[in-house]
Amino acid sequence: MDTRFNMFDNEIAVKFFKRFANAGMVIQQSPLPKSTQELVSLRASQINGCGWCIDMHTKEAAAAGETSVRLNLVAAWRESTVFTEAEQAALALAEEGTRLADAHQGVSDETWAQVRKHYDDDQIAALISLVALINAANRLAVIVHQKGVLTSPACSPRSTTDSPTEAGPAQDHPIPGRARACPSVGASPRYGSPWPTPSGWRTRRRRPRSASLVRPISCSCRAGSDCLSRSLWT
Structure with missing residues (x-):
């Protein structure tokens, strides 16, 4: 399907x-x-x-x-x-x-x-x-027949102890609090958005202006341009 x-x-x-x-x-x-x-x-x-x-x-x-x-x-x-x-x-x-x-x-x-x-x-x-x-x-x-199974060899969620250097450049993830899976399989919004935040995403504030509303999630996905979620905050 x-x-x-x-x-x-x-x-x-x-x-x-x-x-x-x-x-x-x-x-x-x-x-x-x-x-x-x-x-x-x-x-x-x-x-x-x-x-x-x-x-x-x-x-x-x-x-x-x-x-x-x-x-x-x-x-x-x-x-x-x-x-x-x-x-x-x-x-x-x-x-x-x-x-x-x-x-x-x-x-x-x-x-x-x-x-x-x-x-x-x-x-x-x-x-x-x-x-x-x-x-x-x-x-x-x-x-929309969104496919299940959130796995992909191209994706490597960053643990809370990893540094940006070890995991690669941090990219803003659109969905606060969602699955520990590769956004390239289909971006994943968490605990509410169509898809609730993985334990592996690192949260950080974007700007003082929006910090009280959203805490974007950083991902270390190595899917590159194939990662659909990377375009959501741009």
Whole structure:
């Protein structure tokens, strides 16, 4: 299956992704546990059949220390014993919030009561925003047939201990907080943008004027001119 439309080569789409990434950073910096963010993003992506997002969030979660057992059981969380009650409440909200067309009442009162029980107002606001954002990301990718599997020999994500000299010239990455994968496979916006930030991207401020809004990500991708994401901040 070939990608039917290159969203990263369109000025309107690129402008949208930049603002989409800003929204994602709000969630990423919220008090909602990062592990819960990844579980919710993964479950919604599974329901929507977004290969790109499933691949990304599985790798993101694993890089953050999530176990393979829990990742393998996300789709069957109700039948497992490896998730906390709080995580189960978040996963239930993710499922019901994603499958709105399948239930006349949307999110059930029972699920909402569990969410209120385990999360404070700020966490709930972030959780609702995340469900909305990941569903939008899934649709962006699925509609254009964005290919999954974020791997490429041309890409070598920089670890947080690498220096610019060792990794090569730093390039601004358009999406704060996204996957540990090669942007050349399809630029990746993180935690909100169609594609949430890899642990391997180094954050730094661009200018005082925009620092409060966005913290661009630097990448050490060696894909050269083939890296589509490098054009998004130029």
